[in-house]
Amino acid sequence: MRVLSNAKTSERMNIPTTDHYLLKHAHVPRPLLGHQAAQFPVAEGLAAFDNLVLVDLEIRGGAIAAIQSSTQPSIRLSSAASSLPSAETSSRVPPVASPPLPTVDLRRGMVWSRFVDMHTHLDKGHIWGRSPNPDGTFATAFHTILRDRERHWDSEDIYRRMEFGIKCSVAHGTGALRTHIDAYNNQANISFGAFKALQEEWQDRITLQAASLVSLDYFLGPQGETLADLVALVGGVLGGVAFPNPDLDAQLDRVFALAQERDLSLDFHVDESGDPADDALERVALTALRYNFTKQIVCGHCCSLALQPHDRAQRTIQRVKEAGIGIVSLPMCNLYLQDRNQVATGRQYRGATAADTTQQQDAAPTHTPRWRGVTLLHELHHAGVPVAIASDNCRDPFYPFGDHDMLEVFREGVRIAHLDSPYADWSQVVTTTPALLIGLPQAGRIEVGCPADLVLFQARSFSELLARSQHDRTVLHRGRPIDTTLPDYAELDSLLVP
Numbered sequence: 105m106r107v108l109s110n111a112k113t114s115e116r117m118n119i120p121t122t123d124h125y126l127l128k129h130a131h132v133p134r135p136l137l138g139h140q141a142a143q144f145p146v147a148e149g150l151a152a153f154d155n156l157v158l159v160d161l162e163i164r165g166g167a168i169a170a171i172q173s174s175t176q177p178s179i180r181l182s183s184a185a186s187s188l189p190s191a192e193t194s195s196r197v198p199p200v201a202s203p204p205l206p207t208v209d210l211r212r213g214m215v216w217s218r219f220v221d222m223h224t225h226l227d228k229g230h231i232w233g234r235s236p237n238p239d240g241t242f243a244t245a246f247h248t249i250l251r252d253r254e255r256h257w258d259s260e261d262i263y264r265r266m267e268f269g270i271k272c273s274v275a276h277g278t279g280a281l282r283t284h285i286d287a288y289n290n291q292a293n294i295s296f297g298a299f300k301a302l303q304e305e306w307q308d309r310i311t312l313q314a315a316s317l318v319s320l321d322y323f324l325g326p327q328g329e330t331l332a333d334l335v336a337l338v339g340g341v342l343g344g345v346a347f348p349n350p351d352l353d354a355q356l357d358r359v360f361a362l363a364q365e366r367d368l369s370l371d372f373h374v375d376e377s378g379d380p381a382d383d384a385l386e387r388v389a390l391t392a393l394r395y396n397f398t399k400q401i402v403c404g405h406c407c408s409l410a411l412q413p414h415d416r417a418q419r420t421i422q423r424v425k426e427a428g429i430g431i432v433s434l435p436m437c438n439l440y441l442q443d444r445n446q447v448a449t450g451r452q453y454r455g456a457t458a459a460d461t462t463q464q465q466d467a468a469p470t471h472t473p474r475w476r477g478v479t480l481l482h483e484l485h486h487a488g489v490p491v492a493i494a495s496d497n498c499r500d501p502f503y504p505f506g507d508h509d510m511l512e513v514f515r516e517g518v519r520i521a522h523l524d525s526p527y528a529d530w531s532q533v534v535t536t537t538p539a540l541l542i543g544l545p546q547a548g549r550i551e552v553g554c555p556a557d558l559v560l561f562q563a564r565s566f567s568e569l570l571a572r573s574q575h576d577r578t579v580l581h582r583g584r585p586i587d588t589t590l591p592d593y594a595e596l597d598s599l600l601v602p
Contacts, residue, residue, distance in 0.1 A: 117208070117562075117578040119208060119578070119580070120206035123165055124165070125208065125583075126160055126161070126163070126205040126207040126208070127208050127560075128207055128210060129160070129211055129212050130159055130161055130212075130560075131157070132159055132214070132216075133154075133216065133527075133528035134155045135155075135536065136531055136532070136536065136549055137157060137159075137549075138536070139551075140171065140552065143179055144173050144179060145176055150567075151565070154527055154528055154565055154566045156528060159174055161556075161558075162182075162205070163580075165583075166582030167553065167554065167555055168550065168552055168555075168556050182552065183553060213561055213564055214560075214564065214565075214569055215550065216277075217547070217549050217558060218280075218557040219535060219548070220278070220279065220492075220535055220547055220548045221281045222281075222402070222494050222538035222541060222542050223284070223371075223432045223434060224269070224273075224281055224284070224495055224498070225283060225284050225502075226265070226269045226283040226285075227262055227283065227284075227286055228249060228501075228502070229266070229268070229269045229498045229499060229500055230265050230499045230596055231265070231500050232499045232501070234601065235248050235252040236501065237501035237504065240440065240444055241445075242376070245500075245501035248501040249286075249501055252501075256599070257294065258294065259294055263298040264596065265599065266298060268591055269498060271590070271591040272591060273508040274579075275587075275590050276511065277511070277559035278508065279310060279548075280310065280311040280542065280544050280548075281310060282314070282371070284315050284317040284343060285315065285316060287331055288318055288322065296314065300338055313340065313542055314338065314340045315340060315342070316335050316342055317343055319347055320347070320352070320359055321349070321351065323344065323355060324351075324358055328358065332363070332366055332368070335366075341368060341370065342366075342370055344372060344373070345373040346372050346387070348381070353387060364399075369399045369400045369401070369402075370397075370399065370401045371403075374388060376405040376407055377407060378408065378475070378477075380411040380412045381408075382408040383420070385403055386419070386424075388427075389420070389426070389429055393423070402429070402431075403429055404431075404432045404433075404434065405479070407438055407477055409480050410478065410479055421480070421484055430489070430492065430541040431479065431481075432491070432492045432541070433479050433481055433493050433494075434493070435477075435493055435516055436513060436520075438476075438478055438479075439477045439516075440502075442477030443477065445470060478520055481493075481521050490540065492538040492541060493513055493534060495509075495512075495513050510534045511559075511573075511577075512573075513534060514534045514570075515570045518530070534548075535547075535549065555582055556582055556583035557580065559577055560579075560580065561574050561577050562574075
């Protein structure tokens with residue numbers, strides 16, 4: 105990872121070159137401080153509304169060695185060890201005396217942990233230039249991807265596009281990422297091979313995970329067992345798409361059995377539609393309860409849950425909680441894809457008959473979407489279900505925009521799903537919660553003993569943070585600033601010839 109030179113950072117963010125220094129007057133979202141948050145005083149004014157804590161962060165040897173209140177210096181959490189600290193040894197101790205540490209005054213600028221992007225599709229990314237989606241629908245995106253995969257997805261194509269996405273992610277401040285990988289037949293060997301090479305090359309800069317992606321019927325044949333063995337071999341996650349079909353329960357049984365035999369976690373795409381009849385999420389929960397499944401299960405999208413009657417949705421949410429399932433919503437992609445002339449959704453929201461809906465579509469070939477596509481994030485959260493949001497597709501037929509920037513995902517998630525009042529309480533959906541759901545308990549948090557993997561912003565409040573792109577952010581990896589230069593789109597030009 106390239107270290108950022110002084111010329112590439114503002115004077116305000118000129119991080120000392122020593123491995124022991126102090127970041128003063130940092131505004132940190134209280135939930136990111138974990139169990140240590142209760143030690144710090146409640147802020148005043150807008151910082152109180154945003155649930156921010158003003159602290160000084162002592163960085164030593166690439167880790168967070170101490171956290172001290174900027175307003176009440178007597179409150180200080182510090183490691184008892186002089187080498188790599190441990191969160192379990194945190195205690196209150198008097199402030200450290202002289203000699204003074206090299207110090208950066210952040211002037212109430214916000215500090216976050218590096219982000220965790222737990223649902224991506226790096227293997228599909230950045231093909232819009234050769235395979236656009238002319239009508240923006242899910243069906244067209246699906247078939248466009250099939251054609252592009254058949255024509256282009258060799259080892260070089262997959263490697264270069266996935267690496268481009270990783271470069272963007274790291275530059276924007278992501279520290280851990282899970283990608284779903286299309287894994288039909290020999291494509292599994294090609295794509296997982298490219299992924300393993302990238303995982304090894306980037307292991308000192310970002311944690312990378314991979315989950316298989318096939319329709320669940322694929323697991324009913326012998327090729328499903330072969331895929332499960334491959335996923336186990338590469339240390340991946342078993343995953344697939346639970347499309348509505350009469351054999352869904354049998355397919356889920358097979359997937360759970362394969363995962364249980366190999367001690368694999370599960371990650372499903374479910375109910376990515378505007379049809380209230382789609383109920384794969386509930387079926388996954390019931391299967392998990394029947395198997396007494398102990399590994400982590402994640403379900404992504406869950407769009408149709410938002411269109412179901414209240415009692416039915418609440419029943420599903422309760423079963424999801426009982427099964428210990430985590431939910432990841434993809435607000436930008438779901439907003440883009442959902443309710444594009446979907447007849448079922450039109451009837452749900454307008455109370456129209458099928459004939460009425462057809463007449464409306466004949467009169468106007470396109471219509472304005474009536475809902476935002478996201479699942480019941482608030483209801484799931486209040487029920488105690490762990491919820492996260494992630495970037496999903498990027499510059500491909502499913503979503504033509506995006507830059508693997510989790511701050512953008514959070515900003516748009518706040519706007520689309522009303523993740524506010526206070527904003528800081530939702531800061532965990534792109535940090536600590538996805539970290540726990542993908543098995544990285546020390547990622548996505550700012551605590552004594554954790555790596556100093558941080559993102560520093562000049563914005564002092566959520567209003568400032570979410571109003572601008574924050575392209576001038578500083579990203580620290582183990583306490584050192586990294587080069588946040590984004591890759592040039594021209595790097596992929598030779599791959600994009602139609």
